[in-house]
Amino acid sequence: MTLQEYIASIQDKSVAIVGIGVSNTPLIELLARSGIRVTACDRKSREALGSEAERLEALGVSLKLGDGYLKDLTQDIIFRTPGLRQDVPELLAAVDRGSVITSEMEVFFQVAPCTLIAVTGSDGKTTTTTLIAEFLKAAGKTVHVGGNIGHPLLCEAGEMAPEDYAVLELSSFQLMTMTRSPHISVITNLAPNHLDVHRDMAEYISAKENIFTHQTPEDIAVFNADNAITAEQSARAVGRMRLFSRQSEPEEGVFLRGDAIISRKNGAEREVMKTGDILIPGIHNVENYMAAISAVDGLVSDEDMRHVARTFAGVEHRIELVRTLRGARYYNDSIGTSPSRTIAGLRSFPEKVILIAGGYDKHIPFDVLGPEIVDHVKLLILCGATADKIRACVESAPNYQGQPEMMTIPDFKSAVETASQRAGEGDVVLLSPACAAFDQFKNFMERGKVFKQLVEELK
Known part of the structure; x- marks a missing residue:
């Protein structure tokens, strides 16, 4: 089946697309311009969408916004955004009414x-x-x-x-x-x-x-x-x-x-x-x-x-060299959103590093991270919702003998500045949080960009 054949096959169907974001907006536009009845659903308010709301309505798209954006979905086909589970009650109820759940992918x-x-x-x-x-x-x-x-x-x-x-x-x-x-x-x-x-x-x-x-x-x-x-x-x-x-x-x-x-x-x-x-x-x-x-x-x-x-010089936010300042190298590894990712980052350097870690709690265990921090970190600067959990995993590591030094600094900007104050010739400062960014940032990309900006502003 080609894309045009698929669009032709749903020409007489009503379609709901959940999530007005980067991945779904082109699909909303394509289906609307193909004459299909499209309802775009999003938790964001009309105010938060701004001019995008008017632009989509000009294409003939109906909008369903705010806290009740999933309520009473009756469309024939519902495109699920990846972050939405397929078994939430509202989608299960829609399936019971005859809707087909699918996704862009x-x-x-x-x-x-x-x-x-x-x-x-x-x-x-x-x-x-x-x-x-x-x-x-x-x-x-x-x-x-x-x-x-x-x-x-x-x-x-x-x-x-x-x-x-x-x-x-x-x-x-x-x-x-x-x-x-x-x-x-x-x-x-x-x-x-x-x-x-x-x-x-x-x-x-x-x-x-x-x-x-x-x-x-x-x-x-x-x-x-x-x-x-x-x-x-x-x-x-x-x-x-x-x-x-x-x-x-x-x-x-x-x-x-x-x-x-x-x-x-x-x-x-x-x-x-x-x-x-x-x-x-x-x-x-x-x-x-x-x-x-x-x-x-x-x-x-x-x-x-x-x-x-x-x-190939690598992908942004993955052990990305940001700057060398006073002989210390600063690396952005904001993609380190889990303990295993951060462990890989730590093992990339022969020397012990100054590590900035902590973030949103995804409810995954940090046990394996503790011994690696002891082996590879000279100063651990903790911020974010998981700071206490990471500190506890280090203190309970079998090889922990009071080192590394650990500091909890809730403010991200202050954490970067403290790392800079403590970094000397030959040191590595590594942002590799072992956690997602949602407690303070929209995503790991935003966290990495903020880190890079803060590092570039260091004097």
Whole structure:
């Protein structure tokens, strides 16, 4: 089915789109201009939407705003925003009345004419997705990047060609209701995350599995052999299974031997690149490269992949060097929204760092973070809602002997200024909060941008 065929098939239907944001606004406009009756629903007030409300109404869109935005939905089709669970009472009631619940990404999987490559996991999704896209671009392919990064792709599906590639980063929220899987799937790793939204870890893992559950035997599924959860999942792969590993040498996949990244396929192996070819720091980025290589092996030449490795400077907010001031380096790792992400960031530096951590409480355990902070941090500056929880995890770590020094500074600006006052020649100041940003910021991107601005303003 093409995008135009899908639009034609719902021409006589009423449609509700939940969430007037970046991902859904192009869809609202497309359907409205196609003559479909569209109701846009959002918790924001009309005042908060500002001129956007008038612009959408001028297109013929009905608006349902404020606290009751989900009440009494009767439309034939309801597009769910990824952050909204499909089993909230209002959506369940709509289903009982005959509504069909879907999402922008689910429909994109129905209508996309090209090869779909998708990445999920707890950590490394964005970098791995970006690397796959950069590899394919280096090989001269036409690439469309979307999902959690890039921009919404559904509205562009009609312009895509069969020989193109769509490379997607998918969250557990997007995957929860997916009934189709990509041609090539990658799971970077899995660890506790988003337990403020998912009922439990089992539901979180189950959502992630939709990235490979609906594949065909001709498709490819890439798993992390070093992660207990993804290693177990690999045994249930429907498509052709590939593993990547730093700790072992799988029969089919990509692995590390000394400083060489090796690919093994059908019993034959070759060296793809050296770890020294990789410009961005951290052993976790070596893992991201191995995951990306596993996904495109056979589609991209080794030389093209080495070229990307030597020139790719990384993704914003991921161990991003902001500034060197008085001999101290400042790094923005605001993507560190979970303990495992922050652990990866800490392990990227040979020296002990000054760490700024803390943020919104996603109700995930910090136990594993404590020993790593003791091993890798010389001064811990805590702010945000989880400050006390992180302090407790450090103090209860088996290797804790009164170090590192810990300070709680609720104000983010003051936390950055304190780190600067304490940083000397050769020090590393690292923002890697181990938490989401919602207690003080709209998202981790805003937090990272504020951090960078504060660092640039330091005198």
